[in-house]
Amino acid sequence: MSTPRLADPVHTVVPSEPASVGPDPAAAPVVGAPAGGHRMSGLGEMLHFAIGNRKLVVGFSIVFAMFIFAIIGPYLAHHPPLEYGGHLSLSPTTKNGYWFGTTLLGQDVFAQFVNGLRLAFIVGALGGSISAAIGMLVGFTAGYRSGVIDEVLNMLTNVVLVIPTFAVLLVIAAYLQVRGIMMESVFIGLTSWPWAARALRAQTFSLVSRDFVDMARLSGRSSWKIIFQEIAPNMSSYLFMMFILLFGGSILIASTLDFIGLGPSNTISLGMMMQLSVQSAALQLHLWWWFLPPGLAIMAIVGSLYVMNVGLDEVFNPKLRTM
Amino acid sequence: MTLRVDDLRVYYRTLAGDVKALDGVTFDLADGEIMGLAGESGCGKSTLGKSLIRLDGRMRYVGGSVTLDGTELPIWDNGQMDEYRFRHVSIVPQYAMSALNPTRKIGRMIDELLHSRGVDMDATLPELERRLELVGLSNDVLTMFPIELSGGMKQRVVMVISTLLDPSLLIADEITSALDVSTQKAVAQTLVQFRDRGFVKSMIVITHDISVLYQVADTILVMYAGKLAEKASAEDIVMAPRHPYTRMLVSSLPEVGVREADHRLSGIAGRPPSLLDPPQGCRFRDRCPLATAKCVEEPPFVEIADGHGAACWHIDQTVGRLDIPLEKIETA
Amino acid sequence: MLSLEHVSKTYRTGSFGGAVLHAVRDVSFDVRPGEVMSLIGESGSGKSTIGRMILRLVAPTAGTITYQGDDVAAMNRHEVKEYYRRVQGVFQDPFSAYNPIFKIDRVFGMLRTEFFPGTSREAWSAKLADALESVSLNPRDVLGKFPHQLSGGQLQRLQIARALLLDIEHLVADEIISMLDASTRIDVLNLLADLKERGLGILFITHDLSLGNYISDTTVILRHGCIVEMGATEKVFGDARHPYTQSLLASVPQLHSKWAKAEPMPATNGHLDDDAAVPALVSVGDDHLVAAH
Numbered sequence: 001m002s003t004p005r006l007a008d009p010v011h012t013v014v015p016s017e018p019a020s021v022g023p024d025p026a027a028a029p030v031v032g033a034p035a036g037g038h039r040m041s042g043l044g045e046m047l048h049f050a051i052g053n054r055k056l057v058v059g060f061s062i063v064f065a066m067f068i069f070a071i072i073g074p075y076l077a078h079h080p081p082l083e084y085g086g087h088l089s090l091s092p093t094t095k096n097g098y099w100f101g102t103t104l105l106g107q108d109v110f111a112q113f114v115n116g117l118r119l120a121f122i123v124g125a126l127g128g129s130i131s132a133a134i135g136m137l138v139g140f141t142a143g144y145r146s147g148v149i150d151e152v153l154n155m156l157t158n159v160v161l162v163i164p165t166f167a168v169l170l171v172i173a174a175y176l177q178v179r180g181i182m183m184e185s186v187f188i189g190l191t192s193w194p195w196a197a198r199a200l201r202a203q204t205f206s207l208v209s210r211d212f213v214d215m216a217r218l219s220g221r222s223s224w225k226i227i228f229q230e231i232a233p234n235m236s237s238y239l240f241m242m243f244i245l246l247f248g249g250s251i252l253i254a255s256t257l258d259f260i261g262l263g264p265s266n267t268i269s270l271g272m273m274m275q276l277s278v279q280s281a282a283l284q285l286h287l288w289w290w291f292l293p294p295g296l297a298i299m300a301i302v303g304s305l306y307v308m309n310v311g312l313d314e315v316f317n318p319k320l321r322t323m
Numbered sequence: 324m325t326l327r328v329d330d331l332r333v334y335y336r337t338l339a340g341d342v343k344a345l346d347g348v349t350f351d352l353a354d355g356e357i358m359g360l361a362g363e364s365g366c367g368k369s370t371l372g373k374s375l376i377r378l379d380g381r382m383r384y385v386g387g388s389v390t391l392d393g394t395e396l397p398i399w400d401n402g403q404m405d406e407y408r409f410r411h412v413s414i415v416p417q418y419a420m421s422a423l424n425p426t427r428k429i430g431r432m433i434d435e436l437l438h439s440r441g442v443d444m445d446a447t448l449p450e451l452e453r454r455l456e457l458v459g460l461s462n463d464v465l466t467m468f469p470i471e472l473s474g475g476m477k478q479r480v481v482m483v484i485s486t487l488l489d490p491s492l493l494i495a496d497e498i499t500s501a502l503d504v505s506t507q508k509a510v511a512q513t514l515v516q517f518r519d520r521g522f523v524k525s526m527i528v529i530t531h532d533i534s535v536l537y538q539v540a541d542t543i544l545v546m547y548a549g550k551l552a553e554k555a556s557a558e559d560i561v562m563a564p565r566h567p568y569t570r571m572l573v574s575s576l577p578e579v580g581v582r583e584a585d586h587r588l589s590g591i592a593g594r595p596p597s598l599l600d601p602p603q604g605c606r607f608r609d610r611c612p613l614a615t616a617k618c619v620e621e622p623p624f625v626e627i628a629d630g631h632g633a634a635c636w637h638i639d640q641t642v643g644r645l646d647i648p649l650e651k652i653e654t655a
Numbered sequence: 656m657l658s659l660e661h662v663s664k665t666y667r668t669g670s671f672g673g674a675v676l677h678a679v680r681d682v683s684f685d686v687r688p689g690e691v692m693s694l695i696g697e698s699g700s701g702k703s704t705i706g707r708m709i710l711r712l713v714a715p716t717a718g719t720i721t722y723q724g725d726d727v728a729a730m731n732r733h734e735v736k737e738y739y740r741r742v743q744g745v746f747q748d749p750f751s752a753y754n755p756i757f758k759i760d761r762v763f764g765m766l767r768t769e770f771f772p773g774t775s776r777e778a779w780s781a782k783l784a785d786a787l788e789s790v791s792l793n794p795r796d797v798l799g800k801f802p803h804q805l806s807g808g809q810l811q812r813l814q815i816a817r818a819l820l821l822d823i824e825h826l827v828a829d830e831i832i833s834m835l836d837a838s839t840r841i842d843v844l845n846l847l848a849d850l851k852e853r854g855l856g857i858l859f860i861t862h863d864l865s866l867g868n869y870i871s872d873t874t875v876i877l878r879h880g881c882i883v884e885m886g887a888t889e890k891v892f893g894d895a896r897h898p899y900t901q902s903l904l905a906s907v908p909q910l911h912s913k914w915a916k917a918e919p920m921p922a923t924n925g926h927l928d929d930d931a932a933v934p935a936l937v938s939v940g941d942d943h944l945v946a947a948h
Binding site for chain 3: 363474503504507511512531534537538571575577582587588590594
Binding site: 220 | 755757
């Protein structure tokens with residue numbers, strides 16, 4: 001199972017016709033101008049473009065709003081998420097604080113929803129961090145070292161890439177009676193790093209051949225110092241965007257896993273809400289308040305993260321900016 | 324008269340303002356003439372070459388006219404220029420040899436190109452093969468992929484393709500820069516051959532390497548910071564340049580036979596002005612040893628001898644041996 | 656003194672490393688202090704590879720490179736650092752040699768942390784100012800700037816200044832002026848001549864014969880990884896014996912003479928046969944060696 005994602009996350013090849021409209025693309029000619037571009041010549045300049053970029057602002061606002069909601073939501077809920085309250089299939093009402101109504105078996109949908117939101121962010125952060133860390137380690141080493149080490153790491157990456165994660169997860173589920181959200185996050189983290197490693201390896205390759213890496217070597221710098229102090233900072237925008245994609249991807253994978261019943265066994269998440277609602281024929285019973293909120297939430301978070309990423313690409317890459 | 328360019332202005336629009344890459348250039352190109360366009364990076368020579376065929380979408384035509392064989396070229400309009408491209412005006416762009424589609428055989432690529440221009444490939448094939456042979460390439464080249472050819476071979480293929488329809492004007496943009504010295508000579512001589520055999524009526528050869536121009540060009544036009552500095556026969560530019568910039572440039576070129584221990588050459592201190600906000604008047608005055616207060620007013624490009632023009636107020640002070648550095652003559 | 660003895664570099668190419676590419680074959684020469692040696696060759700001649708092997712960025716497949724008698728390839732980490740105090744390099748592309756997201760000061764800062772830890776700020780500033788002055792740069796013009804704010808000429812001089820911060824004996828200059836404008840080239844070249852007077856032994860790698868002729872005391876002509884001619888510059892240029900050297904000289908566009916009539920075009924790339932023996936060098940005079948042909 002691969003992370004559903006947009007085509008190649010970052011601008012390794014800049015499109016010749018930018019997507020933005022305008023009579024004249026804004027690219028500055030080389031006439032007397034620097035070859036390196038203006039990528040990081042001022043945090044201020046970047047912030048200026050960041051604030052002006054609608055995709056970034058809208059995407060970030062949505063995600064941030066959901067984040068705040070996830071933090072304070074559970075304190076607002078009137079009932080624990082798994083408690084059977086007795087009021088079955090209640091449509092949204094202000095009575096008893098069932099703002100999102102109840103499930104077929106009387107559980108508070110709002111409580112489940114905010115709990116699920118919180119879990120979503122945890123999975124995203126944890127799963128995203130783990131896969132980013134492994135991806136960076138493998139990608140940097142393979143790209144910098146090349147040769148035998150590169151071949152070995154490539155093989156490792158390919159093996160993990162083709163592992164049927166469903167099958168593995170099923171086996172794990174059979175052995176472990178209780179699985180928590182941590183388990184799920186770690187599992188996602190350990191299986192979704194290959195594409196990140198690949199992308200980073202390619203980026204590292206292209207940077208390693210630049211003369212400033214040789215300069216650092218001639219200055220007596222050790223390899224790891226060069227990787228983290230020369231190469232990684234050059235890719236900082238790429239790394240940032242990659243993390244965002246891994247974050248969103250983890251949430252999506254978790255929801256998918258939950259939906260088919262392989263989610264954590266001791267709590268309720270957004271994906272699980274959707275699973276239970278489908279199992280209980282909520283669609284046919286017109287219990288829309290049960291599956292619509294979680295579905296919309298997942299869509300909103302992941303979609304906004306991706307849109308944010310596209311906006312970030314425009315901010316970091318001067319060639320894609322509109323006039 | 325093949326080409327007449329009159330006060331051509333082409334700018335690039337950027338976030339920071341207009342980059343005045345080409346700011347008023349006027350010259351003529353006679354039938355059968357090979358004109359070299361020389362200058363350093365940022366002088367506008369590539370912009371001039373590309374604007375004659377309107378190749379770059381970022382350029383903004385601001386003013387002036389370009390007349391080819393008596394007809395004015397619509398260089399402000401991309402669609403209208405299409406009729407003239409490849410048939411009457413053709414260009415070998417910079418890095419052309421790296422731009423060949425690596426997944427296409429050369430023959431197939433030419434076929435597609437001709438088809439898109441409405442030219443019958445079968446009818447043109449005999450001529451194509453004849454020309455390939457002329458430049459030393461066998462017909463097998465048509466069945467090869469670009470990766471199988473050397474740099475010199477690719478460059479010659481591109482030159483043959485560009486001149487297939489016998490255009491009046493060929494613009495060759497830095498075609499010898501990325502080549503080794505021996506292939507450079509072969510490619511440069513091929514250019515002259517094309518003119519001699521009538522495949523092309525006139526040529527503009529753009530390069531920063533004046534010594535190559537001396538070998539193949541009839542006249543040389545030297546540009547600086549978007550404007551014309553000097554125009555003269557190749558012989559005069561190299562042996563007796565008059566504009567201070569040309570003089571200092573030519574005398575800074577080392578030649579085989581000149582050794583530092585015997586004779587130390589000197590360059591030109593400083594760098595060209597920013598074209599976003601160019602200085603008023605002569606653009607070379609910040610680096611010119613002859614600059615005076617008068618240079619704040621822009622010197623016109625005037626003819627100082629037959630076929631020899633320059634834009635400088637102090638042109639009378641630049642006669643003399645090249646190895647003697649220029650010095651201001653203090654006026655009382 | 657830097658010595659190369661029978662140095663070769665072979666790369667494995669093709670699928671599964673079946674094919675073999677001989678980048679450098681059996682090259683031997685010495686670089687002496689106080690002298691500029693030009694390594695002249697066209698693309699694919701192996702000249703850059705030789706430079707990189709001297710700088711320990713690439714390991715030779717055969718042969719030895721020695722500095723003051725010590726084998727460069729066999730050095731441990733500590734010895735390598737000492738080696739870099741004496742031998743440094745300057746590269747071709749001024750805009751690639753600096754990390755574009757940092758200010759150029761960082762390049763100097765790196766040297767300070769690695770080679771001069773514990774130097775006081777005043778002492779370091781003084782040292783920097785000295786080095787910048789010897790390459791005719793004003794510290795105020797260049798310090799604190801990003802690479803894209805400076806010109807190619809300034810960046811190349813900065814690279815040289817960086818090398819001069821260390822007490823180097825040898826400098827490997829790999830095509831350092833080919834990306835500069837003609838009007839700035841000669842000034843950087845003159846700078847190298849000045850450094851030579853100060854006792855530096857410079858290996859000047861280039862494809863441009865006029866530049867090599869202008870600046871060097873000795874010349875080595877390289878072709879397909881083998882030396883075809885080497886010796887004192889006046890002899891190699893003035894009395895070229897090898898047909899390759901002669902054809903190179905005949906192809907250089909001169910400013911005061913025109914090319915001879917057009918010759919038939921070279922139709923193919925022409926690579927030296929992999930199994931062909933490397934032609935031996937024969938002495939044809941005092942300080943003038945030519946490969947058998």
